[in-house]
Amino acid sequence: MNAEIIAVGSEMLTPSRVDTNSLYLTAELNTLGVEVVAKAVVGDDRDRLAEMVRQAAARSPIVILTGGLGPTEDDVTREAVALALDRRLVFQPAILSAIEERFRRLGRKMAEINRRQAFLIEGAEALANDRGTAPGQWVEDAGRYLMLLPGPPGELKPMFERFCQPRLARCVPPRLIRTLQLRIAGMGESDVDQLIAPIYRKYSNPVTTILAKAGDIEVHFRAHAETEPEALALLEAVAAPIEALLGDRIYSRDGAPLETVVGRLLRDRRATLAVAESCTGGLLAERITSVPGASDYFAGGFVTYSRRTKIDLLGVSEALLARHGAVSEPVAQAMASGARFRAGANYALAVTGVAGPSTGGESVPPGTVFLAIADHLSCEVVRRQFPGDRGRVRQFAAQTALDLLRRRLLSAS
Amino acid sequence: MNAEIIAVGSEMLTPSRVDTNSLYLTAELNTLGVEVVAKAVVGDDRDRLAEMVRQAAARSPIVILTGGLGPTEDDVTREAVALALDRRLVFQPAILSAIEERFRRLGRKMAEINRRQAFLIEGAEALANDRGTAPGQWVEDAGRYLMLLPGPPGELKPMFERFCQPRLARCVPPRLIRTLQLRIAGMGESDVDQLIAPIYRKYSNPVTTILAKAGDIEVHFRAHAETEPEALALLEAVAAPIEALLGDRIYSRDGAPLETVVGRLLRDRRATLAVAESCTGGLLAERITSVPGASDYFAGGFVTYSRRTKIDLLGVSEALLARHGAVSEPVAQAMASGARFRAGANYALAVTGVAGPSTGGESVPPGTVFLAIADHLSCEVVRRQFPGDRGRVRQFAAQTALDLLRRRLLSAS
Secondary structure, eight states: OEEEEEEEOGGGGSTTOOOOHHHHHHHHHHHTTOEEEEEEEEOSOHHHHHHHHHHHHHHOSEEEEESOOSSSTTOOHHHHHHHHHTOOEEEOHHHHHHHHHHHHHTTOOOOGGGGGGGEEETTOEEEOOSSSSOOEEEEEETTEEEEEEOSSHHHHHHHIIIIIHHHHHHHSOOOEEEEEEEEEESOOHHHHHHHHHHHHTTOSSSEEEEEEETTEEEEEEEEEESSHHHHHHHHHHHHHHHHHHHGGGEEESSSOOHHHHHHHHHHHTTOOEEEEESTTTTHHHHHHHTSTTGGGTEEEEEEEOSHHHHHHHHOOOHHHHHHHOSSSHHHHHHHHHHHHHHHTOSEEEEEEEOOSSSOTTOSSOTTEEEEEEEOSSOEEEEEEEOOSSHHHHHHHHHHHHHHHHHHHHHHTO | OEEEEEEEOGGGGSTTOOOOHHHHHHHHHHHTTOEEEEEEEEOSOHHHHHHHHHHHHHHOSEEEEESOOSSSTTOOHHHHHHHHHTOOEEEOHHHHHHHHHHHHHTTOOOOGGGGGGGEEETTOEEEOOSSSSOOEEEEEETTEEEEEEOSSHHHHHHHIIIIIHHHHHHHSOOOEEEEEEEEEESOOHHHHHHHHHHHHTTOSSSEEEEEEETTEEEEEEEEEESSHHHHHHHHHHHHHHHHHHHGGGEEESSSOOHHHHHHHHHHHTTOOEEEEESTTTTHHHHHHHTSTTGGGTEEEEEEEOSHHHHHHHHOOOHHHHHHHOSSSHHHHHHHHHHHHHHHTOSEEEEEEEOOSSSOTTOSSOTTEEEEEEEOSSOEEEEEEEOOSSHHHHHHHHHHHHHHHHHHHHHHTO
16 A cells, blocks of 8 residues: 655755654554655645645555644645645634643643634544644545644654554555664674675565664664564564674664663662763763653763863862873773762763864864773773764764663673 | 755655755755745656656746666656656667766776666756766756756766756746744744734745744744845845844844853853753753853753752752752752852753653652752742653753843843
């Protein structure tokens, strides 16, 4: 079964924006055995959008629209789809009440224009939005399925999962797709590929895809089959030798990010963690605390961006800073020990480096980062030279610090 | 004049690929005064592509196709456009010679299938490709302009610059596009829109677009004109009354994010900042230090995720925590004062709240956040109730804290 996706919004037609919702939706549709055969981005023009909806629906039985459900004049998706299907828009008092209730809960007054969001295409089903005011809509029309979903990914994803996924699963002839995902730290994309390509290239089913972020590689396998055991056997055939090759560089087999994996290891060991950050400036703490329940194991963090705060907050000695510079192995070590002691934690990570673009007076080139991990017995420091701009160096550094901790926790078990 | 861009290739319809050629082309077209009104991605299906080319050309006088010019069976762009325009494909011996010559130069033998690349749409002009084998094509058809460009960006960009840009500049009436961007903190999208819609709705030029993130609203104006002064006057006509209405809720007129604006204000005043974060877990420090040169004004940060670290690192009193709870006005105040004193900074921000999903034993609902700002004279605390999930609450809280500081710095000047 074929699908098309239409992203609505003039801002999506500027040189700086890409439509990422369609990537998520494509992955979800593929899992259901649905093929995406075309995607489009259209501005906030009702008539043009209506025409493109009509054309897409004539070609493909599934059409998903994202965005343009807001309360303002330039949110035209509701009207355009109604026009394309030659249906009316009907005011729904129940939807308005839900929107008003949402505003009340947040202690705010609903603006009059939010009434626009309470209009439903005749015969459509409203899809509740827990994260925003715009309800989605599910419309069936002569054997075709149209979905109107909100643009913000945080609203779109739960709505698709809760309402569209199960409805589509009933409409689409069953074909099984099973996936497996390996996440790898501490290797570059081309190194991973060079190592594993001789294996995965032998198989066209499953399909293998490699995705790379700074210091974080994902290998995805997608198998098609008629039965579950058959799909799992296909995945196993390619994944098992790859897992054997990559060994403990694989940190996750269920999609969990590194901060979640590290959190689980800390919780299992009833251990606590403190961090001291210079060049990552809070990114490491931010990643650790993005996991719900992190307070069980995260004691606290220090962002010591100046020499002064390294001395005052972490107890790094002035002489050490003067002798070795702030970006050095002894200072990384002193930061980790200081953070561990002052936050009363079992483990501490410290990061000090030059994220760039300038060196800030340090004698090392931009991209140089020292990472330290301390526990009750020892403190280990590694030096790394990361590529890329300020943002990427910070990402690499945070990822590498988390992986240091993961390896230490694994070896301590 | 309007344009549409169609990217061709089934690989562009997978969950891991985005079409970035269209971003480059959009920037180039905008510079020529051409508006991109729709973009599409289509797989390697000749008939579907032909239909979409026909529909795009019926709507827009400029249609640019990227990709699908390779030598293999699944490279269908030439055939599809010929079909859409009802023209023949004509074999061009001169193109074949050029391709053969290219292979010779690289010391390789041309494969037989490369002959496919020597076919030109009847009446089209071939565009030489210095970086690859696939020539581009420029087709004029009843006042419309169609361009077939190769998919690899390294081939597409020089070809567009050398051949398409000057041809389009001759075809397109000279028109200029200028933009203006206002960024607003502390208001919801619908509140902003309700306030300013009566103004911007009076103008179709400039076009106004509103974008919303958690606690961060962007209003974009795009004006078309024949001359620079005319474009600026058009922007001024709508932006000036809107700026007057929104007043100091506008934090930026040049696209700068709030952390950059706050950084400039701190630097101007030679002031330093410390932060103490509970529920934002490092996000606030991370945003502040994402700006190059932040070490000039950022003294340091504390991520005090537990009661223990609030006491040990910030000097919050145990009695205060016991009496009011960690998520309370007095604790926010004590955190800000403690951070300011211990980091030796002029200003301090503190954030304590419940990001969710659970309340972690606090007596306030998820989304409740107290934000404090301290300077040498006073400490102000505000309480907010933010909507959304853990991630959004954290974003709202960090944005609101930065805006508190911005307002304090402005009033202190």
